Amino acid sequence: MVRAWIRILICMGIALMLIGFVVTKEITLLVAPKMVWFVGFSIFVLMVFSLVQIWQLKGKELHRLGFSSYLLVLFPIFLFLFAPPKVLDASVANKKGVHYSKPNSQQEAEISPSDDPYAEEFAALKKLNIIKITDSNYGDVLATIQIHPKELSGKQIQVKGFVYKDDTTGKNQFIAGRYLIVCCVADAEVAGYLVNLEHQKPLPENKWVEVTGKLKTTVGQDGTVEPIIFQSKIQMITAPKDPYVYFN
């Protein structure tokens, strides 16, 4: 009987927690918007489970479950009470993997114009005077620039992101990055643009900035052509409401 009540507590507790995530929109800190329907499915099933458990309050114990099982399944609820999730920032970037506007040497050699998946995007970008990178075109533009660094060199470009540095970035350089998410934050990685600072003090890590500058190329240590933004204007901004960008 007590165990049945604990099972009800678990199913309802997790369902309520998920509803909480959805209502407060904290869910976008965890999974991509397209996955929210699946969260709805979880909520529905857990509600049905807790109802069935209420109906079967005096039913037999179908499995013998130890105390530790219940404790572990309650763990998410405790964690939610004490240490709720937050926005991922630069502090875990190197653990999650960073990939910035450095092209893939392999890719460059292999792709012929006919099977370049970003040919359309490239044609569109070429016509623009200033490339403005938004939340929705973030990944596509980055990929296009990686494939065609030379052709797009000289364009004005504007991008938002947080400041990230590691041992591959030079003294006057930083990466303006965003977390790029496919399904959930567990698969997030930093995707960003290498920015070269001109006549400016180094920026503190993790601050959000909007960079405007000229896209140029440099030759990296391994001989590949790297796109790089030469900054002309940097503006400190507040973190956007949804700090992540999503891969469609």
Added chain:
Amino acid sequence: MIRFFRSIYIELTGSIVLLAFILFTVNGVTWLSSIFDITRGLQFVQGGNVRNFSTIFFSIFVEGLPFILLGILVSSFIHVYVKEDMVWRILPRNPFLAIPMVACLGLFLPICECGIVPVAKRLIQKGFPAYIAFTFLLATPVINPVTIFSTYLAFGDQWQMVYTRVLFAAGIAILMGILFFFVYGKKPADAILKTDGSKTNHDCCDHDHDHSHHSHEHKQKDAHEHHKHEQDDKVIHALHHGVFEFISTGKYFVLGAIIAALFQTFIGVSGISHLSTADWLTMLLVMGVAFGISVCSSADAFIAASFRNFLPTSSIVAFLVFGPMVDLKNISMMLGSFRPRVVALFFFGTTLITFSSILAIM
């Protein structure tokens, strides 16, 4: 009076719970925030890494949960509706025919690696031989439409990586199926399944629903309604069973997610980004990372694609093939369902075959 309440018990509790949920959705957040102010104000939980851990843990948990629940529902309904003697009507008796067939089953029954363990366990309980269940468990997370499509997208719309991934996964699953056939071919389910769970299972779940008293009481009611009542009972029974399955699988899922989140917070992919030594060593480390981060098989292709800059192709294939088959949360859930010896055979067999076959062919 009591009888009246009993007869509307289901409707009554149903509406109360529904009402509570709606009330919570509207007001709950404000009620709860006063509690949160106390619990979340504590100093020791405010460290950066604790919060990073929490974020990654919840993302794995929230992302995996629907698929676990789906797996449990499928498993519970197999439990109630599939009869033991149906097994050989579906499958050819010859294992060398059956194993490749099962390896392709995921194309029609796409279940990702989160939901697959409860289903595989149930198949064994239903009398399917171990080699069938484990081939299914290994092949399905990779050989299914969702994974195939996302791999295609991640690798710049090229089919080559998709072929490589699918062929390796199928080959490894079939080889492991044959291995399981030789080791556990004719042994009963008890040799595979963990004892405590399965034993109580047999005692309590195989009981037939005895509805004879119903027919005495309601003789006047027609047979059709009686039949319908029994059907309802079966559904309720399957769902009630699902609750238990949820706790017992959920325990290992949570444990796996905790370890995977710790791994991501403290080690992550930085463990492999500075490597330039021997290919085989890189590959082994990449497999370790694939094991540790436990990312969903429909998303891991995108992570693998980002490794292209600094990893050889063999390592990327290893990541793509090994990750969905063997990862932390998966092994954790398997330890809850199968005997340790079986899990060990599964783990070392798959690791060895993956490692040596990719090293030999790529």
